[in-house]
Amino acid sequence: MSSASIPASGAPRLAGAQRKLADRLGDPLLRGLTTLATLIGVLALGALVYKVFELAGESFSKFGLGFVTSSEWNPVHNQFGAADFLFGTAVTSFGALLIAGPVSVAIALFLTELAPRRVRRPVATLVELLAAIPSVVLGFWGIIVLAPAMSETIEPALNSVLGWIPLFSGTPAGFGLLPAIVILTIMTVPIVSSVTRDVFATVPTELKEGAFALGATRWEMVRMVILPYARSGMVGALILGLGRALGEAIAVTMVIGHTPQITASLFGTGDTLASRIASEYQGATTTLQISSLAYLAAILLVLALIANALARLIVRRTGLRGQAPSSGAPTAPATTPTAPVTSPSGALPHPGAVAPAPGGGAS
Amino acid sequence: MKTRKIGALACAAALALTVAACGSSNSSSSNSKTLVGAGSTLVAPLVSVWQPEYLKEHGVSVAYSAIGSGGGIAQITARTVDFGASDAPLTEDEFKEAKEVVQIPWALAATCIAYNVPGLSNHLKLTGPVLAEIFMGKITTWNDPKIAALNPGATLPSMKITPVYRTDGSGDTFAVTNYLSQISPEFKAQIGNSTQVKWPVGIGGKGNSGVGGALKSTPGSIGYIAIAYVLAEEFDYALIKNAAGNYPVPGIASISAAAAALKEIPSNNEVSIVNPPASAPAAYPISTFTYSIVPLSSPKADTLKPFLKWAITTGQKFGPKLDFAPLPAKVVQADEATIEKIG
């Protein structure tokens, strides 16, 4: 019985009768309060989903599900359709994942296998701090620093070398899909690498040591043991990152160029669901336009929730008990008995969760 | 324990701020001392000068958000603001949806055609038809013969023309499309005249500042932007040929000339002065009034009416520095009659 564990109570002791009353009331009171709080939370979510769908009602009754496939967004003629924005969302989010995925896995490997002990904490913290940058700051940086730099260096280089591929054809401009992809990559790398790091930490050391005993190089051990073991966890991390990228509005809207169109070239401008809502909602002129923007929001909500739920399901099945990554919190990695409670990985909220959340985000 | 103390302190601080905020909401500024408006970015520079002046003179705080004329109309329709501001007059449908509002022309300015072409000097000469073709994507390079014909002495580069347009619901878009629709039937058929149209080519910017930003960062671009922003950012701008065949410099003189050509003011106060007739030789063809849109019966009527009266009289003196021309007398008269109806 460690004496340090029970904090000294500084409050004056209540007299007998009062104390009995307080004791009897306290439990139901606390239970009641906490249940009320929980109901508030659930109610908030329910009200949110209900309200967004209700706002979308007018547009839904006019366009139905065809809205999703229609590529016509013309406020003057009261024609609205989500296809251009679904395309933009898909291209930017998947493009970001394509880059963020390998980079995040590499970072996770570095932090779990390669880095010397002393370097792990600081570097891990720095990567997570990347997620703490508010999206408006990243978007502003994108406008002033990234987009001009890309249009002067990377894009012309890509155009000259790979210009024969439709992806990189056309004239490099400042804003467009490519800067949006880069910015989304910067935002998703922290969460994907953090979750991947946790997944890698659950790989049993015996398996790793076994590979080394067989004479594998470190890379071969990674390839033969870690990656296959962590495969579904990595998929979960990627989907979590996808949810994050889908919902990002502000940083994307600042660099993407606001053009509803479906274009083959990454140098072109476009628009995403979240970005269009952010740029047009205040200035929407008719109730149909407002409702159509709410319809976009409803689609976005559904996509983000699916990504979120899917990721949870997958990562949960890899055995990260009590550590659903979509809302990380201080936890210890549950499956390695040798890991101390203060183990670095997984012990702090996942940057993409407590900082920008998957599908949410400091937008 | 230190963490408990920190936690307690933080809670106390949050609570204190909350109480202070609620306290201030009871004591200071109650409803009648504030006005909330939103809309046109063209009039935003003038409103930003009015805000501190009116606060000083009358103690009323006017909040304003420049979200574009379309947004101003939408917000006053939803009554989420006390007044809307729009350079585009309300259409019949908009009047119906807004239910019992009046529009009051309260400032007079112009929309310029600015461009960013390295090596090209200021005051490029363009005509309405040529401008229409540029925005329709028919003229694609700066050294197009049609542009060269209008500017014999200038060296025009072979750069691609990138039109820049407004992505939000904009009174400047309305003014420009109004002008171009009158000049070019093809433009009218293909693009039309409204606060928000579908432009076939080019890039978009949000608000006048967004267009300015896009212009600045895109060499070879040309876009329409309110005059206050053109002069503040020192953009090069085009001279547009008016009906009389002249190329007036957009400014107070040419804007006033366009407004003077206004014959009479209809009962709904819709005063469109784009493309003035040849009888106004010095008129700038894309001049525009900008309106304040207010409900006929508003809970803040007794704060709103003095503000509107002030804006169309005393407020006008702050205009010229930002290139807003003073309202013509008959417009002020019509305005005052309309303001009386608010109750």
Add this chain to the structure above:
Amino acid sequence: MNAPAATPAPVSPLLRSDGRLRRRRIVNRAMEALATLAALLAVAVLAVVIVSVLIKGISAIDLDFFLHSEVPFGEKGGGIANAIVGTLVLVALASAMAIPVGVLIGIHSSQFARSRTAAAIRFVLDILNGVPTIVTGIFIFGLLVIGHQQSGWAGAIALAIIMLPIVARACHEVLALVPDTLKEGGLALGATRWRTVLRIVLPTAAGGMITGSLLAIARVAGETAPLLFTCAIVGPGVQTNPAQALASIPVRIFELAESPSKEQHAEAWAAALLLIAAVLVLNVIARTLFGRSQARIGRTR
């Protein structure tokens, strides 16, 4: 004698010493280099962003910046005093709403709820966490702004909704970590459930709960999207009355960013510097606090 000719024991292909070993080693080196490069790249990007903001923002920071609000169009000077005050008020209000409710939810799901209910609560919290913040903004717009006007309350409530799942989840996780021995000790001494929770479990988990709250605060301090439709039309000068819309630093940066004016850009950089500094400081404090509280929990095992 009739023993079969001894075939050499099969050697793991990985141990065979042939020219492939060199190639394998080279591949290994290359992969290690790539992994290190990736980590360096991430750190480099962070450094580039922070340094850009620092360099461009520091020149615009002066006393005016902190003391004055916006100036009329075209004039020089001016600052973001109203945005700083507005952000403080909005974040304080949002915290006052979200943190108590979040803590209570955490207590409920870790102390009182059955495991199935607790899992359901965690599920709901995760879903709430995954809602894009712009959709939250639209929700509050539809709920509170339509038919009325924008206000600080609407903005604060939108921020509170974003904070809630973060705080609740953090509290749950930390409270669940408190060793059962502590709870049982308290109950064994005759304390009621609520006394045990309030006097024993909560203080032990306080560090983690504060961490979660600080991180939630750091998150919403930088949020723009939920405020765009709920709390963006602001009047001149510093205001603290949440019945009206209040200026906020992220929204201000968003507005300034679209302007072509060099002065306004400089102001935006300075505001971004302030915001990044505040957010990073909060993050670092939260993480240090967490490390210390974890050490304390570790000692009680």
